Amino acid sequence: MARIEKVLYTGKTRTSSGGRDGEARSSDGRLDIKLSSPGSAGSGTNPEQLFAAGWSACFIGAMGKAAGRMKVALPPDLAVDAEVDLGTAGSEYFLQARLNVSLPGLDREVAQALTDAAHQTCPYSKATRGNIDVSIHLV
Structure with a gap:
């Protein structure tokens, strides 16, 4: 496992x-949201x-960093549609995800x-690699 040598930012909630079914707030007050279970009427x-x-x-x-290294201009209308599934296998809960780029x-x-x-290079991709089923599609 890689260890961070220099912390750039710490998100605190x-x-x-x-x-x-509660609430989440960030320490700086910029995030203040109500939470609801998926599929509920909350x-x-x-x-x-x-x-x-x-x-x-x-x-x-991460695509922006890669584009800079490759000397490619990213289109202004680029998008990533992320889909994160919560599901079960037996009595255990799991996540799986798809990124549509x-x-x-x-x-x-x-x-x-x-x-x-x-x-x-994306830290989220690194965190999920080998831990959940992930598929990435160029659309």
Whole structure:
């Protein structure tokens, strides 16, 4: 396991009042949300949506770094649609995920190279590698 040599940022949150049906707030006050269990009638988001949002944002950042190294301009309308499934196998809970990467206007080989490089460097991709089923598609 790689060890961090220099911490660049620490996200701090506190979740209370019921976990998946509670509230989460960041220490700086910039995040203040209600949580609801997936599929419930609650008005909040859920951990799977938050994970998908974080991963897709990080993945775009990793593609930006790769594009800089490859001297390629990313299209302004690029997008990553992340889908994070919560499911069971027997009595155990698991996650699985799909990232659907859209890089309109780029040659498919270049787009694939950017996607592959991002998946190797994105911290979320590294954290999930070998731990959950992940598929990445260029759309």
